[in-house]
Amino acid sequence: MSSTDVGTTTAPVPPQSTYQHRVADYWNAEENPVNLELGRIDDLYHHHYGVGDVDRSVLEGSDPALRQERITAELHRLEHAQAELLAARLGPLSPADRVFDAGCGRGGGSVVAHLRYGCAADGVTISVKQAEFANEQARKRGIEGSVRYHCRDMLDTGFQSGAFAASWNNESTMYVELDLLFAEHARLLRRGGRYVVITGCYNDTYGRASREVSLINAHYICDIHPRSAYFRAMARNRLVPVHVQDLTAATIPYWELRRQAEHLVTGIEDTFLTAYRNGSFQYLLIAADRI
Numbered sequence: 001m002s003s004t005d006v007g008t009t010t011a012p013v014p015p016q017s018t019y020q021h022r023v024a025d026y027w028n029a030e031e032n033p034v035n036l037e038l039g040r041i042d043d044l045y046h047h048h049y050g051v052g053d054v055d056r057s058v059l060e061g062s063d064p065a066l067r068q069e070r071i072t073a074e075l076h077r078l079e080h081a082q083a084e085l086l087a088a089r090l091g092p093l094s095p096a097d098r099v100f101d102a103g104c105g106r107g108g109g110s111v112v113a114h115l116r117y118g119c120a121a122d123g124v125t126i127s128v129k130q131a132e133f134a135n136e137q138a139r140k141r142g143i144e145g146s147v148r149y150h151c152r153d154m155l156d157t158g159f160q161s162g163a164f165a166a167s168w169n170n171e172s173t174m175y176v177e178l179d180l181l182f183a184e185h186a187r188l189l190r191r192g193g194r195y196v197v198i199t200g201c202y203n204d205t206y207g208r209a210s211r212e213v214s215l216i217n218a219h220y221i222c223d224i225h226p227r228s229a230y231f232r233a234m235a236r237n238r239l240v241p242v243h244v245q246d247l248t249a250a251t252i253p254y255w256e257l258r259r260q261a262e263h264l265v266t267g268i269e270d271t272f273l274t275a276y277r278n279g280s281f282q283y284l285l286i287a288a289d290r291i
């Protein structure tokens with residue numbers, strides 16, 4: 001190009017964006033007690049929130065150590081209930097089926113699906129530490145032949161087209177563009193395959209993202225989508241909703257308990273509670289068929 005030409009400069013496109021590097025750094029460094037201490041109870045590591053009624057008796061008692069232990073176990077029970085709720089929507093599946101866990105964290109969701117259906121599972125996370133940790137857990141359980149974790153971009157997995165009977169995102173859609181994500185799920189799922197997502201989304205009827213939603217974005221380095229964006233992007237990518245469930249009321253008790261767990265709080269608890277209560281934020285499950 002001569003000096004008089006007007007054009008754009010093209011820098012080489014990196015395999016991973018600057019944003020994705022930041023997200024990977026976050027999860028490589030992440031060691032929050034709320035994620036690790038709960039998982040240690042039964043080696044099921046969930047990095048998502050919980051649903052269901054709380055046994056408030058865990059807050060009673062004069063022995064502080066016992067109180068902490070009981071609160072930890074109760075939060076884990078609620079998180080596990082959320083994972084089971086998602087897994088129940090993936091089926092029916094058989095041991096011959098293969099499922100894809102997009103943004104798998106330390107791997108709990110894939111283990112839950114495998115234990116429920118006997119199916120093979122491939123989990124994908126952008127964090128090399130998480131993939132190593134999850135593979136080690138699978139080895140310890142003796143299920144490494146069926147449940148495997150990979151450090152890859154869930155938008156571009158390299159897996160074979162049509163190879164999966166079901167796939168899901170459990171609180172990991174807010175890190176990516178939905179059209180790119182759903183195009184990859186539609187590619188990977190066989191015709192009639194099931195896709196499930198559980199996610200926080202901002203409520204379009206309220207308007208644009210509220211202050212609380214912006215604070216949550218900054219806390220986790222993510223970009224929470226509006227509720228409408230899910231349905232638009234699914235429709236554009238051969239994913240047809242069969243079940244939609246608003247889990248907002250079901251997750252509030254989890255957050256009320258967690259804010260009182262002084263040994264586990266991360267500082268974002270009140271923001272979640274305010275966002276849910278003022279209506280600007282919703283916790284949603286959507287199950288869809290791949291047509």
Ligand SMILES: C[S@@+](CC[C@H](N)C(=O)[O-])C[C@H]1O[C@@H](n2cnc3c(N)ncnc32)[C@H](O)[C@@H]1O
Pocket residue numbers: 020023024027045046047048102103104105106107108109124125126127130152153154155169170171172175176
């Ligand atoms: C809140 S955690 C949820 C983990 C897991 N789904 C669970 O429920 O325990 C978000 C996850 O999304 C993953 N993630 C974010 N962007 C990703 C990408 N582009 N490709 C793969 N994983 C990604 C992170 O590495 C992290 O494991």
